[in-house]
Amino acid sequence: MSDVKSRRIVLAARPKGEPTDGCFRTEEVSLPEPREGQVLLQILYLSLDPYMRGRMNAGKSYAKPVELGEVMVGGTVAKVLASRHPDHAVGDTVLSYSGWQTHAIADGAHLRKLDPAAAPVTTALGVLGMPGFTAYAGLLTIGRPKAGETVVVAAASGPVGSAVGQIAKIKGARAVGIAGGDDKCAFVRNELGFDAVVDHRAPDFPRQLAEACPEGVDVYFENVSGPVWDAVFPLFNTYARVPVCGLVASYNDAGPFEGPDRLPPVMRDILSKSLTLRGFIQSEFADQQPEFYREMGAWVRDGRVRHREDLVEGLDQAPEALRGLLKGRNFGKLVVRVSQG
Amino acid sequence: MSDVKSRRIVLAARPKGEPTDGCFRTEEVSLPEPREGQVLLQILYLSLDPYMRGRMNAGKSYAKPVELGEVMVGGTVAKVLASRHPDHAVGDTVLSYSGWQTHAIADGAHLRKLDPAAAPVTTALGVLGMPGFTAYAGLLTIGRPKAGETVVVAAASGPVGSAVGQIAKIKGARAVGIAGGDDKCAFVRNELGFDAVVDHRAPDFPRQLAEACPEGVDVYFENVSGPVWDAVFPLFNTYARVPVCGLVASYNDAGPFEGPDRLPPVMRDILSKSLTLRGFIQSEFADQQPEFYREMGAWVRDGRVRHREDLVEGLDQAPEALRGLLKGRNFGKLVVRVSQG
Known part of the structure; x- marks a missing residue:
């Protein structure tokens, strides 16, 4: 001993x-x-x-x-x-x-x-650890945002969401954040520089989100599920990509889940809009870590990625x-x- | 005139x-x-x-x-x-x-x-037209079956399903077909050479499917939805791929859909098993058509793909x-x- x-x-x-x-x-x-x-x-x-x-x-x-x-x-x-x-x-x-x-x-x-x-x-x-790498690998490998596309992420003031939006901006995409409350929303827009931010607690949240995404959604980085998913889902463009990284809003739910059954419309849109849903954990992409440390380290030093x-x-x-x-x-x-x- | x-x-x-x-x-x-x-x-x-x-x-x-x-x-x-x-x-x-x-x-x-x-x-x-090309492009581009993996497809006696299973076999995978009735099942196993076939009309269909996939499911070529999806879903292995090509069983359904809500468990498994669901229509892959005509034409001539x-x-x-x-x-x-x- x-x-x-x-x-x-x-x-x-x-x-x-x-x-x-x-x-x-x-x-x-x-x-x-x-x-x-x-x-x-x-x-x-x-x-x-x-x-x-x-x-x-x-x-x-x-x-x-x-x-x-x-x-x-x-x-x-x-x-x-x-x-x-x-x-x-x-x-x-x-x-x-x-x-x-x-x-x-x-x-x-x-x-x-x-x-x-x-x-x-x-x-x-x-930002330079597991949450930052989750954002980096999931967004760039699965989400693959192109310049001019719209990227939506929830928990946008958190360590994953904030990195997702800021990396999306670096890649030339439009970043739309979702956060809860005035302070977080102000931080996401003013400090992190997202193009738009929507408060998921607003009574007309789905309408506000639709207005914040006038050209639809090309990448939705899913880390919360629940009502945020329901608001994003109708906005998907053809070929939209959905890295599924977390489902925080449902982690405490044990099921069974009351209807209506939301699966058939989701499968229908996966088909009719050629959507990609892809779950991942960051360890799958471990071979990208050296590049992440180099690239993300530089972005943090330059102030391009704040946290x-x-x-x-x-x-x-x-x-x-x-x-x-x-x-x-x-x-x-x-x-x-x-x-x- | x-x-x-x-x-x-x-x-x-x-x-x-x-x-x-x-x-x-x-x-x-x-x-x-x-x-x-x-x-x-x-x-x-x-x-x-x-x-x-x-x-x-x-x-x-x-x-x-x-x-x-x-x-x-x-x-x-x-x-x-x-x-x-x-x-x-x-x-x-x-x-x-x-x-x-x-x-x-x-x-x-x-x-x-x-x-x-x-x-x-x-x-x-x-087989040498749109349905065959749908099978070819969806299976090889999205499903990407590896030797030894298990590929499941429904409507296995039909033009898409029959091609999916036979191409999977050519790639060294194990092909498990789902069909309705003895005649179709016999055709799928004996004429098309699938490794196993299960009748979706059997009262214990989910159990039979699980037995036909003792090592789980790596690729599910989705063309039917409904109860077949429900039977395949629990069998997915980590990193399973699901090309979503059709939802025939639900084409006549208008909704709303009665509960329970099947979406939360699906999203959970997408996350926990790192699944890929990807909708597509074959026209997206039109640049692969010349190779399809060449390769599939040879397989049909050689009798490796029957129809x-x-x-x-x-x-x-x-x-x-x-x-x-x-x-x-x-x-x-x-x-x-x-x-x-």
Whole structure:
């Protein structure tokens, strides 16, 4: 045993609908000494992301679920406290996948070293990390926006949506964002430079969205589902592409789902408009990561891609923050500060 | 005016559900003399295809609807009776798009000359025509079956489905057909050489289909929708591809559609299994036609791709034959013999 204890949040029960406090349990464990090839980490920041809700279910999805009693998963930025891996020195800052805990033992081979001088380290959890890469790979590989086309994305102030719209702009397309509330909408238009933004809470949201897309929709980056899908669906142009990246609005829904049955009209338009719907997770496109780091890194440095962070203090706040994330209460990339490092 | 009269069937009323006799009207008109660049045609064969039901609706689809009073559309094989186009001589046999009539004036530039010695001319309406090309382009461009993968197609004794399964076999995939009734199933397995065939009329059809696909489904060529979709859907493997070519089972449905809502589970699996759904019509891939004629022509000559024709005698039978087509009553490519030539 090392002298280091880790406080951690484990999955205590599988949620039905929204994850309650009873779904989580805080534990403290003593960590072993790192073995050859391992490092001991102090977690500085924990990323909270919508996919985590899916991992709390027992059902098979694109990744194996978190088991009951296991530490909740998540990307983390951490400081190396002790190292038995040649690539990592004490004091280094690294990207790890250590989950909801204060300290962790990790395999040194699975860490990415971060340069705090090059960019704020939390960007490795957001615009220059998994969410940014999700936007980059899904939009460019599946969405393939052409100059002059219209690209629509929801959760447009969030880490994926904000990157989707700004990359679409760089490619010469028209970016239309959807967000909830005046502050987020103003941010999307004024700070991120989208061509238009629509508040999904407006009573006439579908009409406003149609007006914001006078030439229809060529790419819809789907990350929310629900009423936003219903508003976008009638606007698709022939050959529209729909990268399906997330369905946040329905992650808490267990089904069965009340009618009417929306599938027949969707299949009809897939046929009559030659639509493409394509689900993906970013790991499928891992071979594009070097290009992403290079290209997106330059866009962030040049200010062509901007981003916003929503920082929550303390690991204990993670369960409530995750619930808020699933309801769109965060404003920007949601990150938990686990310790001051 | 020429001395030639054309008997023709026009759209008299838009159908609600199944097209009744009242939706069609037979007329006789005198044809004008062909002008420069035109030819006068005697129609020998009329192709009947599921897409025709869609053209009878007023709603915008991928092609403009047949207007009330207009001749019903359709591919035809015809004999040249008079020609003012240098490429076409009296007595030639050509592929035209003249629709439901006995004679027509056509622009010579839009005709494809057929060689009756090379293949029976009606194959230009089936395996070596639009249905065969639909199968070829949709399967190879969107479905992209790899050796060892499982390809499922319904209406497997029909002109599209039979080509899909046989081309899948040529590419090294496992072909599983779905058909209605013992005769069609026996034909699909014994004559077309599919690896397995399942009767969609069987009470335990979903279970039989699952047993016929022990390693799941990698490509589902969608041309029917309805209960077949529901049976295939749970079997999709990660990265499965679904070329959406037709939805015959729902062409007569007007909606609204009773619940439960099947869209949320479909979107969930699109995401969790990284599925691709892609609608298409064959004209999108027109640049592949020369290769299709070459490759598919060779496969048909070699007997690697077999086909079956369902011949109906007389233009007057076309409305009833179309109704039967939409219910799967035909057995093979449905062709109407309009005249003996």
